[in-house]
Every structure is written in structure tokens, then in C-alpha cells.
Amino acid sequence: MLAATTLKGMWAGLPVAWTDDRFDEVRYRRNVQRCCEAGAHGVYTHGTTGEFYAQTFEEWRVVAMATAETCRAYGAPVQIGVTDLSTRQVARKAEIAALLGADAVQTAFPFWMPLSESEAVQFLVDLAQAVPGMPIVLYATARAKTAATPELLRRALDAGVPLIGCKYTGDVSDVPVLVATCPEVSFFVGEAHLATGMAAGARGACSAYVYVCPRYMLRYYRLCEQGEWEAACRIERHVQAWHAGPCEHLFARGLLDSALDRLFARAAGFIDTELECRPPYASATQDDLERYVSLCETDFREFLHDIDA
Numbered sequence: 001m002l003a004a005t006t007l008k009g010m011w012a013g014l015p016v017a018w019t020d021d022r023f024d025e026v027r028y029r030r031n032v033q034r035c036c037e038a039g040a041h042g043v044y045t046h047g048t049t050g051e052f053y054a055q056t057f058e059e060w061r062v063v064a065m066a067t068a069e070t071c072r073a074y075g076a077p078v079q080i081g082v083t084d085l086s087t088r089q090v091a092r093k094a095e096i097a098a099l100l101g102a103d104a105v106q107t108a109f110p111f112w113m114p115l116s117e118s119e120a121v122q123f124l125v126d127l128a129q130a131v132p133g134m135p136i137v138l139y140a141t142a143r144a145k146t147a148a149t150p151e152l153l154r155r156a157l158d159a160g161v162p163l164i165g166c167k168y169t170g171d172v173s174d175v176p177v178l179v180a181t182c183p184e185v186s187f188f189v190g191e192a193h194l195a196t197g198m199a200a201g202a203r204g205a206c207s208a209y210v211y212v213c214p215r216y217m218l219r220y221y222r223l224c225e226q227g228e229w230e231a232a233c234r235i236e237r238h239v240q241a242w243h244a245g246p247c248e249h250l251f252a253r254g255l256l257d258s259a260l261d262r263l264f265a266r267a268a269g270f271i272d273t274e275l276e277c278r279p280p281y282a283s284a285t286q287d288d289l290e291r292y293v294s295l296c297e298t299d300f301r302e303f304l305h306d307i308d309a
Helices: 025-038 057-073 087-099 117-130 150-158 172-181 191-199 214-225 229-244 248-252 257-268 286-296
Strands: 009-013 042-044 078-081 104-107 136-140 163-168 186-188 204-207
Touching: 009 214, 025 042, 025 057, 025 214, 042 057, 057 078, 057 087, 078 087, 087 104, 087 117, 104 163, 117 136, 117 150, 150 163, 150 172, 163 172, 172 186, 172 191, 186 204, 191 204, 191 214, 191 229, 204 214, 214 229, 229 248, 248 257, 248 286, 257 286
Parallel strands: 009 042, 009 204, 042 078, 078 104, 104 136, 136 163, 163 186
Antiparallel strands: none
């Protein structure tokens, strides 16, 4: 099992491999294996890029099992995503994750309607009681409609919830207060703000880029971990410039997490993925891919060829 003291680093949140709209288990296991071999600090499933919202329960179960078994074979820790629309369904998934040997479960708040702070805390308490001893990581996303405030997280901790981590997608300027209020929790931020976040006390990133350019991203993390802030901030600024440059037309098209991360991974070729995510969400096109590659070739080759620069 993971603990807050051991939850850190660059964790890979992979897209699911689809072939003819069916889960391609062989190809997906190979992608998980590549991340483990490259040195990702762990793998997690069923976030937004992992399209938890577009899978049947049986698909969720098979993806979770393939991930857990592959990570176990390579000695890599795994978080199984258990987000769903009700406490009962989240608990059911968490119980299966425990049977699969997950090191933690990752969940967002049930998201059809916003929760009050008391409802959100009770949700976490109920989840903890459903899988005693299972560490919990909260996916704090605005898409869940319930803000993971420092006060809410503190209440959950004081209620005995084994909350060891939080994938925080809000403003990185919130990190110092979060860390000060909840020092028991490992906070993770996005790669574009990793240096700023880790300087403020965050401990890593739930990463889509660690399977695009693993050497570059793992070096970025090591610089942060070692306190080499000048070099780390240079990479942070480079990631931000990449977003503002070659990625800008993709953001302007309205492409979202799974579509974007599939395109980035397809362009680099470190893992084997298709461009298509599941409808109703739009996928990137071959034209999007070709334009993106062309824009990266001069100043952003790290994201195509994994240059350890």
C-alpha cells in the first residue's frame, strides 16, 4: 500500500487502447509495460484521459485488472480510478480494486450534482469504510462540481479518512495553503506548473507527458526533487511555451484531455495509441496531428523525440 510519504513522482495516466471500439488488452498491457520500464513512478487508471466516463462496468474491470497485473509484474505501484455517480458504485469499484491488489484508489466526487461540504466529507468517510485500510487519492477537478477546499480536506482527514494524495487541477497558487492545512496529503499538480508547485510543497504530477517524452519529464521531476530550481523552471517555461505554441490550435479546436493526450502520444510514438477517443467527445484528426508535428519540429523537438535536454 502507498502512504503519503511514498506517494510522489511522475505517475502515468494512460489512454485506453481501443481497436474497432473494443479494449485492446494486448496493446494496452504493452503500453503500461513501457511506462514501467521507462521509470514512471507509478501508473493510474480511469482518469479523464483514461475515459472512465465512457466505459461499461465490465470494461472498467478488465482495464483495471490489466493495469494492476502488469504493474505488479514490474514492481510498479498502481492507483485504480474508481470515480462514478454514486457512493454505492464507487465503493463497488473500490472493493474490486482492493481484490486486484491496488496500492491506492483514486476518485473524484460524484459529479451529476454538486455536493455540500458535509456530503463530500461523508462520501469520503463511506468510501473509507467500504475498503478499510485502502489509501485514497482525490482527483480534485472542477468537472466534479465540488471544490476540494483546504477546509473540506481537513475535515475528511480529521474524520479518519486515509486521504494520502490529491491530484489538484486548480490554480497552483493554492498549493501553499493546501500543504499547510493538510500536511498529511501529497499534492500533485500539472506538468506546466510542476516546478512552481513542487517549490511550494507539491510532490509530483499525474502525468500525460511521461509517456510522450519520459526522459525529459523524469529529468524535470528530478531537478525539482533535488531543488535545482533554475534548471527546473527553464523546463517549466518550455512546457508553457509548448502549450502556447504548437498546442494552441488544438486547444482552440476545443479538444479535451483524452483527445489531446492521444495526439501527443501518437506524435512521439513511445506508446502505441490511436487518435480516436469515444464519442460524444471529439477526437483529433490526422490534419491536427500533421500540423502539430510540423510546429514542434523546430523548437519543441523534446515532445517528438524525447531529447534529454
